[in-house]
Amino acid sequence: MKIFIDTADIKEIQEANRIGILDGVTTNPSLIAKTGRDFDSVAKEILAEVKGPVSLEVISLDTGGMLKEARVLAKLGENVVVKLPMTVDGLKACKALTAEGVKTNVTLIFSPSQALLAAKAGATYVSPFVGRFDDISEDGMGLVEQIVQIYGNYGYQSEVIVASIRNPMHFVKACLMGADVSTIPFSVIQQLSKHPLTDVGIERFLKDWEKVPKK
Numbered sequence: 215m216k217i218f219i220d221t222a223d224i225k226e227i228q229e230a231n232r233i234g235i236l237d238g239v240t241t242n243p244s245l246i247a248k249t250g251r252d253f254d255s256v257a258k259e260i261l262a263e264v265k266g267p268v269s270l271e272v273i274s275l276d277t278g279g280m281l282k283e284a285r286v287l288a289k290l291g292e293n294v295v296v297k298l299p300m301t302v303d304g305l306k307a308c309k310a311l312t313a314e315g316v317k318t319n320v321t322l323i324f325s326p327s328q329a330l331l332a333a334k335a336g337a338t339y340v341s342p343f344v345g346r347f348d349d350i351s352e353d354g355m356g357l358v359e360q361i362v363q364i365y366g367n368y369g370y371q372s373e374v375i376v377a378s379i380r381n382p383m384h385f386v387k388a389c390l391m392g393a394d395v396s397t398i399p400f401s402v403i404q405q406l407s408k409h410p411l412t413d414v415g416i417e418r419f420l421k422d423w424e425k426v427p428k429k
């Protein structure tokens with residue numbers, strides 16, 4: 215299981231990197247907007263910090279515009295992954311960029327058929343959004359399970375990024391289902407390391423240590 219961080223906040227990225235568990239980064243226009251900074255400086259800063267795949271999203275809605283943006287983004291670094299929306303125009307752009315050797319992440323996937331088409335278009339990654347699907351009373355992790363099974367049935371190479379993760383159970387289920395990547399907000403990465411019994415255990419050990427006679 216690869217762990218990506220889902221943020222554009224450089225401090226969070228640096229902290230996750232220091233823990234030593236970070237394999238890559240995903241961003242989107244909302245996450246860039248949250249930084250309050252311009253796209254170029256944020257993207258360059260992230261690329262300087264992280265060696266693994268960094269997803270940067272296009273804004274255009276037409277294939278021509280997406281390709282134009284994607285070619286500029288791809289020049290920012292070898293580890294750039296161009297994030298494309300799951301639309302017919304996005305699929306066309308995905309096909310063309312794959313032929314050019316540019317890595318792609320087809321985003322905003324909410325159905326197994328969308329994931330299948332993205333794989334056929336050569337997507338390097340596909341991103342089903344589990345949290346947002348749960349929000350409308352659908353089964354986010356059920357969607358991931360179906361995509362993993364379909365890719366297995368036909369041998370598609372696209373990697374499944376479980377996105378819009380909201381809690382540790384999304385991550386654990388993604389691991390059990392054999393998804394390739396989880397992209398996780400920093401707050402949930404922190405939760406993954408915690409267990410109340412670990413804290414109680416440490417406290418008890420330290421208390422008992424006080425009883426050990428000191429020389």
Ligand code: E4P
Pocket residue numbers: 220240241242321341343345346377378379397
């Ligand atoms: C994935 O690439 C997206 O950036 C992200 O996971 C969206 O998550 P959200 O639903 O919490 O905004």
